[in-house]
Amino acid sequence: MKILISNDDGYQAPGIVALYEALKGLADVEVVAPEHNNSAKSNALTLHSPLYVHTAPNGFRYVNGTPADCVHIALTGLLGYRPDLVVSGINNGANMGDDTIYSGTVGAAMEGYLFGIPAIAFSQTEKGWAHLDVAAEKAAQLVQQLLPASAEAARRHEPWLLNVNMPCRPASEFKGFKVARLGRRHAAESVITQVNPRGDTMYWIGAAGPAKDEAEGTDFHATQQGYATITPLQIDLTDHDRLAYWAPTAAQLSGAMK
Secondary structure, rough: EEEEEEEOOOOHHHHHHHHHHHOOOOOOEEOOOOEOOOOOOOOOOOOOOOHHHHHOOOOOEEEEOHHHHHHHHHHHOOOOOOOOEEEEEEEOOOOOOOOHHHHHHHHHHHHHHHHOOOOEHHHEOOOOOOOHHHHHHHHHHHHHHHHHHHHHHHHHOOEEEEEEEEEOOHHHHHHEEOOEEEEEEEOOOEEEEEEEEOOEEEEEEOOOEEEEOOOEEEHHHHOOOOEEEEEEEEEOOOOOOHHHHHHHHHHHHHHHOO
């Protein structure tokens, strides 16, 4: 069994080191991760500048690119084989609700999914790496349970994509896993402006907004109760329920062109 690990916090982040240590006894594990922090890079690929791969003293390979870059080049030539599972994380902070759209952690896992390989994105709900050992242990338990199914899914090119968020709690307060839907956040806080020493205005993206939909059944609600959440994700962004609504507009435009 072979596992590819990546992340968005960078190859030296405590989260990816802990994840590697937890998984290396379950399979042949390789790490290909960004050289620097690439949070909120989503699925971005680097198309207009070269990418370089270097090897750290611990054997981790790191790339001067995005999380998706790392998984993409790993799967299209760097590894020389097809892994059974792509795992991303453990992220320093939550990737719940709307976060998944921006998340580089999810983006790395999604890149594996797009290549037909089952993938899991792991995150802790708070920044600071509190109880990281517990999160890594629980991640390993989930991976161990899913490895046989992931190998078969990868062979059949029938992948699945899971987003997992774990509360930062000691083992005694960790209640288990729950399947949950994504919640929603309010709009982000206002942009932060500063003036640099040359008098130019700088803009910093504001913090993420608070939870808007944290009802029972959401990832926000379950993690607050002490559960790790498993949210299956899909790529299809089509609003299928609204296709019929927009059909008359397309027909009207088509008629006007005749």
